[in-house]
Amino acid sequence: MKKSIQLTVDAVVFGYEAGTIFVLLVKRKYEPYKNAWALPGGFVLENESLEQAVERELSEETGVKINYLEQLYTFGDLGRDPRGRVVSVAYFGLVKPNAFQLRASTDAALAEWFHIDKLPKLAFDHKKIFKMALERLQAKITYEPIGFELLDKKFPFSDLEKLYTTLLGREIDRRNFKKKITSLKVLDELDEKVSKGRGRPGSLFSFNQKRYFQLKKEGIIFEI
Amino acid sequence: MKKSIQLTVDAVVFGYEAGTIFVLLVKRKYEPYKNAWALPGGFVLENESLEQAVERELSEETGVKINYLEQLYTFGDLGRDPRGRVVSVAYFGLVKPNAFQLRASTDAALAEWFHIDKLPKLAFDHKKIFKMALERLQAKITYEPIGFELLDKKFPFSDLEKLYTTLLGREIDRRNFKKKITSLKVLDELDEKVSKGRGRPGSLFSFNQKRYFQLKKEGIIFEI
DNA sequence: ATTTTATGCGTACTAATTACACAAAAATAA
DNA sequence: TTATTTTTGTGTAATTAGTACGCATAAAAT
Structure with missing residues (x-):
């Protein structure tokens, strides 16, 4: 029973340049949601911390080096993933403008920065996760630098x-x-x-x- | 690899009466930390949401009916549980004074309210979880009622x-x-x-x- | 009847926030 | 070369919000 719950991490990474906020997305290589855009992330390995998992996935999928990372929220609704019961710990990250170069590799056919007002359809419940992250960012800049x-x-x-x-x-x-x-x-x-x-x-x-x-x-x- | 990560929920439940803040703890019936005090919580079942898991565990272990519940933080450090890799989604709850009656049952030999300044040693990393919850409560009352x-x-x-x-x-x-x-x-x-x-x-x-x-x-x- | 304890209400003082306008330095257009 | 446009840099008055503080009233205890 217990063992069949799987754990993933997902990251909402924001960048900023010349008056626009960007978010980092990856194009999924495999089913489910093959070829759809999604937040970078993936399964947590047994011998790594949650933060390590985020950093590893980001590095594997996008090559982006994160500058600031904090936990956002854990999404565990039934049915959020067609593969079964998958609970995802979402993180929220920021990068400096010079980190905008991308490198696609392992898990994603492509990684790209998207203008936050021009997002494509997102896989899973990633839209919801993105929205929460944006709200957090907007709230947070008013009380922390x-x-x-x-x-x-x-x-x-x-x-x-x-x-x-x-x-x-x-x-x-x-x-x-x-x-x-x-x-x-x-x-x-x-x-x-x-x-x-x-x-x-x-x-x-x-x-x-x-x-x-x-x-x-x-x-x-x-x-x- | 992935399958061996286990998922639990833990709840930091606060009560208030006559100038003192209380937190709800349970005495562990089984190893590890048998007979130590711990936050109420336990493994998430495959067919229940995280919130349902919290409410079920609270009901099973303490009989307390929660009045307000919000997600606090997810704790996933390696080695936080001697049973192996266990990631815990912690929640933060409040109850009204009339919910102070307790009923011990399934997983706990005992459930008790503790004055927050007079806590016993806690199992796992529950001290850390409690501390974060208290900080959240203290911060939150200043901007939300x-x-x-x-x-x-x-x-x-x-x-x-x-x-x-x-x-x-x-x-x-x-x-x-x-x-x-x-x-x-x-x-x-x-x-x-x-x-x-x-x-x-x-x-x-x-x-x-x-x-x-x-x-x-x-x-x-x-x-x- | 007097004292003690808690509630209920108002005003002066201080700090923080908001509104607002013009000069200086550089690039571009005439 | 001169005029125009664009961006940076600075100060003060008006308003609003926050803080400090004192006394009257109602009930219980002595």
Whole structure:
């Protein structure tokens, strides 16, 4: 009885570039849902942790190196998988822009980044999983600085602002936003400036992780 | 390989009475950890959902009827169970004061409520699970009105206040707290009054779930 | 009858959030 | 070369939310 439940992991991996949020999908090579798009994932091996399983599957199927990973939710409804009783522990990951190169291999004919507003039909209950992950991302950037995990090490302030407006789906006052972030002192302003196309060049910033953990230890939390 | 991973559920069930938070534990009847205290839980059957498994185990082991249940986290570290590879989906539950009567049966020699500051040694990694659940509860009452799930249907305002000071571990200003809750209009003041011991009798209140869901739909969230 | 304990209500003070406009630096077009 | 467009950078006033605090009332205990 007990033994016939199988355990998988699935990952919802988000990337960000130039005002669009992407999610990583793989094209299934085998039945069920052969040739359908799905979240990267697969069966957990007996001698690996859940996180290891996610990282292994991501590496095998997409070659993408994850930058931030957290557990999302465990999906265990009856009938969510035609192969029988399969319970899946879903994870939620973020990658930096330079991780956008893909390498298809073992389990997937193809891996691709999709604009989150232009997703294809997804296999299994992956649509539901994706939706929960997106909600988590949107909620989480308002109280934890995980947005930085989607940006390069050095970035102009406008990139951060754009990321927030994109994720929150609404305009935010540029001056108040900067005031807020600046008051937290989690950004280091670098001496470098960057000019991208026309317009006044902006200073580059980097995220001060040390300062952030210190704040967190003191119980002070971020809030946008 | 895949088949040998086993799946369990565990539940951290909290109760509240007269200024103390309790957690429900069962005494293990069988090896491993025979006679040790543990969180109620057990193997998931092939033809039941995870939630059904939790409710079945709770009913079998303790007879407690749960009032609020949400998934907490899935624990899958290697070596967390001496029986082999066992992954456990942990849930987090709340019961109302009238659910304090217990009934021991199938899998447990005994079920008991423990003061959360006076826990015995726990089996497996249940201490870790309990800790995470308590943190979740403490965090969650500040932004969602789950505190009501721990109180009777009708309660004097002071009960709510006491619950918050207990859970948050700090004093809160009675007047400001009442102002805040009142402004949300999620409480209905009843005509009844209750007098418990000395002191001026207080009005009874009940939680207005309808109003709460309406607020939530409008995107207004609770914050203490 | 007096004291103790708990509830019920209001106002002044402080901190946080929001709204809002113009100057400077660079690229492009005239 | 000059004018125009685009983007970055900065400050202050108005409003809103949060915090601190005191006294009157109702019942039980002495």
